[in-house]
Amino acid sequence: MADPVLALGALSADWRYVFGNVDYLLGGLWVTVGLTVASLLVGFVAGLPAAVVEVYGGRYSSALVRNVGVVLRGTPIVVIIMLAYFAFGISPAFLAATAALGFRSGAYQTQIFRGAIESVDGGQMEAARAVGLSKTQAVRHVVLPQALRRSVPGFQNEVTIVLKDTSIAFAIGLAELFTKSADLYQSIGHTTATFELIVFISAIYFALTFVTNRSLEALNDAVAIPGGKGR
Amino acid sequence: MSAGEADGDADADAGGGVAPDARTAGPRRSRAGTLKYVAGAVLWGWVLLRWGNDWLGGVFVPRGQAFVPPATVAGLGDAIPVLAGVANGLAFAVHYLPNLMNAMWLTVVLTVVSITLGFPLAVALAAARSYGHYTGWAALGFVELFRGTPLLAQLFVLYYGLPWLPAFFRNLPFVGEGIVPAQAVWVAVVGFTLNSAAYQGEYIRGAIDSVDPGQLEAGRAVGLSKLGSVRYVVLPQALRYAIPGWTNELVYLIKYSSLAAFITVPELLYRAQAFASETYRYTELFVLAGVLYLGLVVTASSLMGYVEGRVAIPGLGNAEGR
Amino acid sequence: MSDDPLVRVDDLHKRYGDEEVLKGISFEMDRQDVQVLVGPSGSGKSTLLRCVNRLTEFQGGEITLDGTPVTEMDVDDLRRQVGMVFQDFNLFAHLTAKENIMLGPRRVLGKTEEEAAERALDELDRVGLAAQADSYPAELSGGQKQRVGIARALAMDPKLMLFDEPTSALDPELIGEVVEVMEDLAEGGMTMLVVTHEMGFARAAATDIMFLDQGRIVEHGPPERLFENPEHERTAQFLERLTRLHGETR
Ligand SMILES: Nc1ncnc2c1ncn2[C@@H]1O[C@H](COP(=O)(O)OP(=O)(O)OP(=O)(O)O)[C@@H](O)[C@H]1O
Numbered sequence: 001m002a003d004p005v006l007a008l009g010a011l012s013a014d015w016r017y018v019f020g021n022v023d024y025l026l027g028g029l030w031v032t033v034g035l036t037v038a039s040l041l042v043g044f045v046a047g048l049p050a051a052v053v054e055v056y057g058g059r060y061s062s063a064l065v066r067n068v069g070v071v072l073r074g075t076p077i078v079v080i081i082m083l084a085y086f087a088f089g090i091s092p093a094f095l096a097a098t099a100a101l102g103f104r105s106g107a108y109q110t111q112i113f114r115g116a117i118e119s120v121d122g123g124q125m126e127a128a129r130a131v132g133l134s135k136t137q138a139v140r141h142v143v144l145p146q147a148l149r150r151s152v153p154g155f156q157n158e159v160t161i162v163l164k165d166t167s168i169a170f171a172i173g174l175a176e177l178f179t180k181s182a183d184l185y186q187s188i189g190h191t192t193a194t195f196e197l198i199v200f201i202s203a204i205y206f207a208l209t210f211v212t213n214r215s216l217e218a219l220n221d222a223v224a225i226p227g228g229k230g231r
Numbered sequence: 232m233s234a235g236e237a238d239g240d241a242d243a244d245a246g247g248g249v250a251p252d253a254r255t256a257g258p259r260r261s262r263a264g265t266l267k268y269v270a271g272a273v274l275w276g277w278v279l280l281r282w283g284n285d286w287l288g289g290v291f292v293p294r295g296q297a298f299v300p301p302a303t304v305a306g307l308g309d310a311i312p313v314l315a316g317v318a319n320g321l322a323f324a325v326h327y328l329p330n331l332m333n334a335m336w337l338t339v340v341l342t343v344v345s346i347t348l349g350f351p352l353a354v355a356l357a358a359a360r361s362y363g364h365y366t367g368w369a370a371l372g373f374v375e376l377f378r379g380t381p382l383l384a385q386l387f388v389l390y391y392g393l394p395w396l397p398a399f400f401r402n403l404p405f406v407g408e409g410i411v412p413a414q415a416v417w418v419a420v421v422g423f424t425l426n427s428a429a430y431q432g433e434y435i436r437g438a439i440d441s442v443d444p445g446q447l448e449a450g451r452a453v454g455l456s457k458l459g460s461v462r463y464v465v466l467p468q469a470l471r472y473a474i475p476g477w478t479n480e481l482v483y484l485i486k487y488s489s490l491a492a493f494i495t496v497p498e499l500l501y502r503a504q505a506f507a508s509e510t511y512r513y514t515e516l517f518v519l520a521g522v523l524y525l526g527l528v529v530t531a532s533s534l535m536g537y538v539e540g541r542v543a544i545p546g547l548g549n550a551e552g553r
Numbered sequence: 554m555s556d557d558p559l560v561r562v563d564d565l566h567k568r569y570g571d572e573e574v575l576k577g578i579s580f581e582m583d584r585q586d587v588q589v590l591v592g593p594s595g596s597g598k599s600t601l602l603r604c605v606n607r608l609t610e611f612q613g614g615e616i617t618l619d620g621t622p623v624t625e626m627d628v629d630d631l632r633r634q635v636g637m638v639f640q641d642f643n644l645f646a647h648l649t650a651k652e653n654i655m656l657g658p659r660r661v662l663g664k665t666e667e668e669a670a671e672r673a674l675d676e677l678d679r680v681g682l683a684a685q686a687d688s689y690p691a692e693l694s695g696g697q698k699q700r701v702g703i704a705r706a707l708a709m710d711p712k713l714m715l716f717d718e719p720t721s722a723l724d725p726e727l728i729g730e731v732v733e734v735m736e737d738l739a740e741g742g743m744t745m746l747v748v749t750h751e752m753g754f755a756r757a758a759a760t761d762i763m764f765l766d767q768g769r770i771v772e773h774g775p776p777e778r779l780f781e782n783p784e785h786e787r788t789a790q791f792l793e794r795l796t797r798l799h800g801e802t803r
């Protein structure tokens with residue numbers, strides 16, 4: 001195998017610049033991953049109860065959840081991030097981005113879980129009530145275990161959306177992967193490396209979405225109910 | 232508890248949350264619906280009036296000037312002291328609304344042009360994915376590339392990473408002059424078109440695959456060619472199936488067109504941000520921008536819901552079920 | 554107390570919106586009675602059953618269980634005492650046969666894991682499915698599913714069992730195994746209110762047959778009388794047709 005330094009020497013100056021700063025970029029990668037995980041968690045913690053309320057709640061509580069969802073899903077994420085940071089003054093930037101991406105994701109996760117809950121046959125609830133389970137118990141022990149399994153494909157989609165959208169935290173200067181690459185090409189004398197830098201980090205995003213998708217597909221198979229058709 | 236009281240409740244819980252009867256939904260739903268239409272009519276009436284006024288060189292009020300003077304709105308606050316804060320915010324909004332509405336025009340153009348240009352590309356991608364061999368792999372590569380990386384990165388590659396592309400547009404005649412937008416807008420259109428083609432293509436492919444293969448066979452059996460069967464039997468069904476996904480894509484594009492701001496396209500978000508950094512009134516301006524985007528999104532999905540209802544065929548994958 | 558009927562339905566009225574579905578139903582069931590309910594589609598059979606365990610509420614009249622009006626009982630408590638078997642089984646799709654049976658005893662009766670498991674295996678044995686304890690519903694045949702459904706209800710030690718067309722969703726060759734379990738149950742002294750078209754079961758196990766039409770009881774009596782000597786021409790015709798269609802399936 002060739003000497004790595006020699007191998008680097010064969011590359012253009014711009015690519016050498018990229019590889020010379022891999023450590024700096026990887027620092028941003030951890031922020032990206034952390035932001036993705038934290039946002040998905042916030043979204044889950046907000047979205048699952050919201051879905052339950054939307055399906056089983058009273059007229060006003062479910063209408064409230066529905067309308068908040070329409071607003072969160074209808075507003076560009078960049079606007080939500082900027083509102084969180086500049087208008088509501090949430091700081092540091094990581095927290096603002098987590099709140100923005102998290103609650104927006106919560107609105108989408110609500111839809112995923114609601115759809116899954118509604119796809120569970122009504123007879124399941126009825127049978128659970130007929131053996132004497134309370135409504136809460138029936139939701140907890142019968143409906144949700146089935147609904148959560150069915151949510152995995154939708155959740156998979158949501159994970160990749162959040163992952164890609166962490167790049168928009170660029171708008172508030174959060175030092176995640178995308179912002180760090182922009183920092184690099186904006187430093188003096190390196191603007192020609194723009195293409196190389198963005199392609200490089202795009203490859204990282206691509207690899208992350210790829211790995212996420214394959215892992216969640218594996219999870220989906222692992223939690224499938226034996227003998228069940230399709231998913 | 233008397234037997235009569237609990238009726239609705241018991242049925243509701245038995246039914247597992249699926250609304251058991253029409254009583255609970257009926258009138259309230261339609262009142263909210265009416266409200267939505269009124270709000271939509273007011274918003275669009277205002278927007279169209281604005282655009283008309285400014286294009287025609289200021290028929291009603293000078294270009295860029297509010298229909299209602301901000302001072303009047305602020306004055307309202309003096310009359311009703313409790314509302315002073317709100318009125319102040321509103322007065323501020325009224326001052327910037329004309330500019331933001333004009334910027335919104337660019338948002339609409341970006342979205343509509345890109346999704347329209349993306350559509351034929353998407354049909355080709357979908358056909359390649361469903362029916363092609365090598366072209367199928369190429370299409371898959373394209374789709375995965377654009378769906379697997381952030382849109383912001385795609386825009387940056389096109390605008391900052393490939394300097395010849397904006398240069399190419401800049402050197403075209405008329406670009407950046409008069410009503411022809413500057414090169415950044417064209418680059419944004421290229422980015423959104425490619426990105427949107429990838430997503431639209433996947434929705435269309437999913438729809439093609441969900442049409443029963445027996446339909447294609449039946450088309451062949453009545454004497455249509457393969458292409459004819461696809462054209463007259465499969466696609467009319469598939470495109471109906473594709474509407475909900477396509478609506479998602481339209482909504483997605485409206486919202487994500489805001490990212491064009493980062494490659495200097497002076498659309499809605501760009502303007503809001505510019506005013507905000509001048510005035511430090513971040514809350515008002517971003518809320519205002521958010522409301523306008525929300526208006527566009529709600530309008531788009533209502534329109535598509537209407538279209539879907541109009542073209543629906545009884546018994547053929549109804550909108551609710553998908 | 555135990556001389557009183559277990560179930561007393563008195564002038565029961567039930568409406569869905571403006572439509573009156575049950576128009577004054579009255580009957581009684583003693584302990585160990587097996588009451589079979591027949592009638593054309595839409596006559597209100599399921600509705601009547603669902604009023605008894607309050608899966609749906611009613612507007613007029615009274616239903617008592619062991620002397621207590623069901624509307625005065627805690628709903629969860631009522632359902633603990635009344636088992637139900639559904640036409641389309643409604644087994645919990647994410648749980649094995651054994652776990653399906655354990656859920657009620659665990660969560661409602663507060664039994665330990667071990668107690669509930671032991672009881673579940675007993676019930677599975679009773680319906681002849683000990684070997685399928687760890688199968689998921691999707692891995693069972695229709696007849697097996699319904700037997701698990703019965704076992705699930707039995708594990709709660711109900712005073713009364715409701716059956717809503719337990720064999721209607723089954724292929725003909727699978728009906729026998731379910732009917733057999735029901736007959737054993739009847740013989741063992743379980744009080745049962747059964748909507749079914751299985752006339753074999755009705756002849757063999759019913760204490761009474763009730764013919765319901767358009768929300769009213771047309772005729773009510775022991776099987777011998779209804780089959781041999783019905784008062785109404787309509788009853789005769791209906792039972793004859795059922796016997797032709799669902800008579801001797803075994
Ligand atoms: N949830 C409901 N909402 C409104 N009407 C209902 C509801 N459930 C049943 N009905 C109506 O009540 C009447 C009786 O229905 P029920 O299900 O009790 O009939 P059934 O005798 O069980 O019929 P089948 O043999 O078809 O099961 C029917 O006219 C039915 O349309």
Ligand SMILES: [Mg+2]
Binds near residue numbers: 598599600717
């Ligand atoms: Mg019925």
